Amino acid sequence: MKKPIFWLLAFTLVLILAVVVIFTSDSATSSIWGLPAWLIYFFGTEVLFCIVYYLFTRIFWTTEE
Amino acid sequence: MLIYLILFGYLGLALLLSRLNIRKKIEDSAQYYLTNRSLRGITLFFTLVATNFSAFFFIGFAGEAYRVGYSYYSMMAFGTSFAAVSFYLIGSPAWRLSKDKGYITPSEMLGDVMGSKMLTRLTAILMIVFMVPFVGIQIIGAGLIVSGLTQGAIPYFWGSTILIVFILIYIWRSGMYSVARLDVANGLILMTLIALAFVFVSRSLGGWSNIHGQLMLSNPELFTPQGVNNNYSPSLWLSFMVLWLTCLPMFPQIFLRFLMAKRERDFRYTSFLYTVVPPLLFIFPVALGIMGHLTFPGLEGKAADQIIPRLLTTHLPGGLGALILTGALAAFVSTTDSTLLALSSLIARDLYKPIVKPSMNEQDTLLVGRISILVLCLISLVIAFFQPASIFQIAALTFSGLSSIFPVFLAALRFNYRRPVSAILAMILGEVTLVLFTTVWGGYAGLWEILPMVPAVVVTTLILVAGRFIEKNR
Numbered sequence: 001m002k003k004p005i006f007w008l009l010a011f012t013l014v015l016i017l018a019v020v021v022i023f024t025s026d027s028a029t030s031s032i033w034g035l036p037a038w039l040i041y042f043f044g045t046e047v048l049f050c051i052v053y054y055l056f057t058r059i060f061w062t063t064e065e
Numbered sequence: 066m067l068i069y070l071i072l073f074g075y076l077g078l079a080l081l082l083s084r085l086n087i088r089k090k091i092e093d094s095a096q097y098y099l100t101n102r103s104l105r106g107i108t109l110f111f112t113l114v115a116t117n118f119s120a121f122f123f124i125g126f127a128g129e130a131y132r133v134g135y136s137y138y139s140m141m142a143f144g145t146s147f148a149a150v151s152f153y154l155i156g157s158p159a160w161r162l163s164k165d166k167g168y169i170t171p172s173e174m175l176g177d178v179m180g181s182k183m184l185t186r187l188t189a190i191l192m193i194v195f196m197v198p199f200v201g202i203q204i205i206g207a208g209l210i211v212s213g214l215t216q217g218a219i220p221y222f223w224g225s226t227i228l229i230v231f232i233l234i235y236i237w238r239s240g241m242y243s244v245a246r247l248d249v250a251n252g253l254i255l256m257t258l259i260a261l262a263f264v265f266v267s268r269s270l271g272g273w274s275n276i277h278g279q280l281m282l283s284n285p286e287l288f289t290p291q292g293v294n295n296n297y298s299p300s301l302w303l304s305f306m307v308l309w310l311t312c313l314p315m316f317p318q319i320f321l322r323f324l325m326a327k328r329e330r331d332f333r334y335t336s337f338l339y340t341v342v343p344p345l346l347f348i349f350p351v352a353l354g355i356m357g358h359l360t361f362p363g364l365e366g367k368a369a370d371q372i373i374p375r376l377l378t379t380h381l382p383g384g385l386g387a388l389i390l391t392g393a394l395a396a397f398v399s400t401t402d403s404t405l406l407a408l409s410s411l412i413a414r415d416l417y418k419p420i421v422k423p424s425m426n427e428q429d430t431l432l433v434g435r436i437s438i439l440v441l442c443l444i445s446l447v448i449a450f451f452q453p454a455s456i457f458q459i460a461a462l463t464f465s466g467l468s469s470i471f472p473v474f475l476a477a478l479r480f481n482y483r484r485p486v487s488a489i490l491a492m493i494l495g496e497v498t499l500v501l502f503t504t505v506w507g508g509y510a511g512l513w514e515i516l517p518m519v520p521a522v523v524v525t526t527l528i529l530v531a532g533r534f535i536e537k538n539r
Contacts, residue, residue, distance in 0.1 A: 011150060022139050022290045023299045034277040036288040042139050049146060050340045057333050061153055
């Protein structure tokens with residue numbers, strides 16, 4: 001878990017997920033809460049990124065004080 | 066009358082707040098520029114956000130969203146969040162080095178780590194060259210906001226002058242102490258007011274679902290993932306991610322924030338909040354821009370940038386609209402004061418002192434820094450007065466120009482890279498590549514739809530890698 005490569009892969013995967021969500025969704029056919037579906041899925045990806053980053057800061061970013 | 070009360074009320078309260086309980090005599094640069102590295106969690110976060118979100122956040126985001134649609138949100142929200150990774154990559158080692166060695170500016174840190182005074186000067190000069198037009202643009206924007214707020218009663222240039230004098234007054238004596246205190250207030254003001262603007266306008270237009278139902282029928286392209294006219298292709302979107310990741314830590318006023326944290330855990334906490342807050346906050350100006358199509362359809366070019374003032378004037382009573390627009394002033398003030406301080410630190414510590422008078426003591430260095438702020442204010446006012454066309458072209462390069470030097474900082478701070486000649490060459494050729502791709506080779510459209518800073522960052526990185534085989538590590 002403490003290996004940088006793990007987190008690099010995690011960030012890259014979230015980034016790829018964001019790209020896939022944004023650029024392959026068909027917004028014309030579906031909407032959720034009055035917004036295009038892709039935007040809601042994108043928001044989910046954003047939340048996922050925040051979680052990954054939070055775990056990263058807690059596990060890997062050790063502070064020396 | 067009410068509008069003047071709001072405008073000067075804001076300026077008066079801000080002045081009072083910036084000076085309240087600040088009696089500390091400033092003795093050295095660490096105090097004047099970095100609050101003696103004393104900022105903790107929430108203050109550090111607010112000062113970072115208020116500094117980073119300029120008046121463009123309050124006014125320009127809505128204009129872009131009006132033109133492009135919700136795809137603009139996906140680019141800005143993810144890009145800004147993603148930039149938090151660079152807080153770890155650059156900010157964390159910078160904080161530790163600064164704590165150990167007492168560095169104040171990014172250029173003195175880079176030059177000292179690499180063992181090259183020339184590198185310090187080159188970095189400082191590049192940052193100043195890219196940032197002065199940025200300040201000039203901010204001052205132009207501020208004049209327009211004041212003029213718009215008072216419906217032209219205060220002319221544009223007088224608006225710029227009033228605000229720059231206001232900033233000068235409170236940063237002159239206490240520097241970053243005043244700025245940090247005011248940043249917290251300004252950060253809260255701009256976040257609250259943009260949210261209020263969203264609530265009031267959407268209620269006035271019949272509510273969220275009703276607005277989007279109408280717009281999905283009349284302007285479906287605003288809701289497409291790639292935006293109006295397929296504005297963001299996947300390659301362009303990804304190059305924006307690289308841009309935010311690499312340029313944000315290279316803004317000298319942001320870099321200074323990395324060094325202000327009292328403890329590293331305060332900085333770590335701030336960096337996490339930075340991933341969460343922008344996506345929540347950006348939805349407001351973007352949605353306002355899109356809602357603008359209902360009241361003001363068919364705006365083109367720069368007219369779209371006025372969509373928030375227009376919506377507020379139309380849908381809210383005069384006083385309330387003006388009150389909300391002070392959020393744009395708060396955003397302007399909190400970005401400009403920090404930028405002026407950061408630039409003055411570069412001029413005084415990295416250029417004037419080592420070149421003109423190396424024996425200068427701390428108090429004299431601070432005096433030179435303060436005089437630099439005064440000179441920078443005057444230059445900004447001259448830019449605001451003449452508004453030369455070239456200033457907008459140079460300012461457009463600010464983000465990309467700073468991105469191009471990111472690999473050098475990354476190599477020095479994370480990979481123990483100590484090859485100054487390669488670093489200098491990498492910086493210069495990276496910037497040359499950027500200028501060539503921007504001017505001679507016609508921008509991003511001709512090159513696989515990527516931003517010109519991507520090849521510039523690649524060239525900088527390749528030269529650094531080549532340097533490993535040619536130059537010995539010091």
